[in-house]
Amino acid sequence: MPELPEVEGLVRFLSGRTAGRTVAAVNVGAIGALKTFDPPVDALVGTRVVGASRHGKWIDLTTTGPHLLVHLSRAGWLRWSDSLPTTPVRPGRSPLALRVRLDDGSGFDLTEQGTRKRLAVHVVAEPTDVEQVATLGVDPLSEEFTTEHLAGLATAKNQQIKGLLRDQRSIAGIGNAYSDEILHAARMSPFALSARLDRAELERLHGIIRDVLTAAVAEADGKPAAQLKDAKRRGMQVHGRTGQSCPVCGDVVREVSFADSSLQYCATCQTGGKPLADRRMSRLLR
Incomplete structure (x- = not known):
């Protein structure tokens, strides 16, 4: 399972490549991974990415619209591509859970291996709208952790x-x-x-x-x-x-x-x- 250091690495990597870009498309490959419905996932399309941040083990892709919050769980991962495939995303047994395409053709796939699917995707107005984020304890790298x-x-x-x-x-x-x-x-x-x-x-x-x-x-x-x-x-x-x-x-x-x-x-x-x-x-x- 990705933990704080790997999630922090992903966040820094993601922020450097997405900040300032516009979300061109969001395609769901695994319906079960999407845990929210309001706002809809399509509300991300057309928004500008402000950056990425971390809440514990959660990835927060912040846009001028909703937040895309992701918990990779045990077998999930984020795969970046400078040029994403243009083939349609079809829900099924593929490891692909979500694809986010940016306006320059780059973007990332969220994938999950195995039969026990726990990867979680939330599209929310605020990160604290997700209970697991709202109830997180102290970040061990923060000044509060004494x-x-x-x-x-x-x-x-x-x-x-x-x-x-x-x-x-x-x-x-x-x-x-x-x-x-x-x-x-x-x-x-x-x-x-x-x-x-x-x-x-x-x-x-x-x-x-x-x-x-x-x-x-x-x-x-x-x-x-x-x-x-x-x-x-x-x-x-x-x-x-x-x-x-x-x-x-x-x-x-x-x-x-x-x-x-x-x-x-x-x-x-x-x-x-x-x-x-x-x-x-x-x-x-x-």
Whole structure:
């Protein structure tokens, strides 16, 4: 799933290529991806693109008319073309969910692979018209995200720290991959309870959140959309590296699997050398 750094990279890439251009056509390829009907998607046609911005993991294409808000979910992606195909878009089983053509023939396709379709497209007057955007928590790269803010979130609800990092209503933009990376860098168990973290641990975690995300955004900045996925994979220390060696200590990277996801961690770096039990089979080893 694209997370804050990749979405930020897409937004910067998109803004640089669309700002000032006029939307010439919008074609829906997957009816299920379009979550709104008023204003209609055709209301974008003829508007001028002001730019693109990010709300957590949401892409916001801002025009002189409505906003086009997109959540790529797990298997969605944005594919840019300097010259889009002119063949008609026909709804069907194609990965194509939406095509946006600009007045110079360039534009982008929103695509989604797999059978579980979760990509979401909203055409709205304001971004906060979408509940998931209106209820987003603090952006971890904003000035509002201080150690004190993190401490308040940690003590408000005693939960596993990985769950807190992934909770979009608490902290917007971090998902499964970067929560693994942050906790590995912080040498912290993914199942440590947030309310039990002391001030020193919270300060270290806050700094690492900023450092990991800032470095990932810098790596994504300026890269074409087609290169962002590979750049993300290359930067991972533990996420997606089950069975490989931890680049910090050399121990094997381990995995805990859930019904529809998994996490990766290093026992030596994060849990005092104790492997965590697979949550499908038993409770966490303590």
